[in-house]
Amino acid sequence: MTSQVELKAFSVGSMDNNVYILVDSETRDSILFDAPVDAERILIALQGTNLQYILFTHADGDHVEALQEVKEATSAPVGIDAREAARLPLEPDFEIHDGDVFRFGNSEVRAISTSGHSPGGVSFLTDGILISGDTLFPGGPGNTQRPDGNFRAIIENIQSKLFALPDETKVYPGHGKPTTIGTERPHLQEWIQRGW
Numbered sequence: 001m002t003s004q005v006e007l008k009a010f011s012v013g014s015m016d017n018n019v020y021i022l023v024d025s026e027t028r029d030s031i032l033f034d035a036p037v038d039a040e041r042i043l044i045a046l047q048g049t050n051l052q053y054i055l056f057t058h059a060d061g062d063h064v065e066a067l068q069e070v071k072e073a074t075s076a077p078v079g080i081d082a083r084e085a086a087r088l089p090l091e092p093d094f095e096i097h098d099g100d101v102f103r104f105g106n107s108e109v110r111a112i113s114t115s116g117h118s119p120g121g122v123s124f125l126t127d128g129i130l131i132s133g134d135t136l137f138p139g140g141p142g143n144t145q146r147p148d149g150n151f152r153a154i155i156e157n158i159q160s161k162l163f164a165l166p167d168e169t170k171v172y173p174g175h176g177k178p179t180t181i182g183t184e185r186p187h188l189q190e191w192i193q194r195g196w
Helices: 039-046 067-074 149-162 179-195
Strands: 005-012 017-024 029-033 050-053 078-080 101-104 105-111 122-126 129-133 170-173
Touching: 005 039, 017 039, 017 101, 017 105, 017 129, 017 170, 029 039, 029 101, 050 067, 050 149, 078 170, 105 149, 149 179
Parallel strands: 029 050, 050 078, 129 170
Antiparallel strands: 005 017, 017 029, 101 105, 105 122, 122 129
């Protein structure tokens, strides 16, 4: 079966933040993940699509700076895990819970709660594509050396939830290049030894 989902991906800002837009290829309905900086570039990338949701992987400052402008321009509803909501620059429209499914056109994306980098971190899965936020990167988990970080939680979530996905699942992190589940899974023990 041919994929119904198109992924638009590009990097913005000094922290190399990735912007991801999933588009249903038939209806052109779309979902935007995070709104780091450069609202103008994000809005240009959304042209020709019908934005259904703005979903957040977490609310670190480098992931939310363009939100106000993008929300004003699109009126799309904003969703985030309740534990991150207070850090957004505006009131979210709804909370995201583990297992929630968001439809866009004939496609859907499922939320996977992956706390650890921050308390309410969320990854999103559709059609062999994992938007991992700052949970999983090429070469290891996201940074947990911060007041609200939890290394044990991030490792448990990666091991039980993300590494349960097929090897060929493409991982699109919040910063840097994509990888796959199969590439990262063999290194779990190294990460544990490095971090605990």
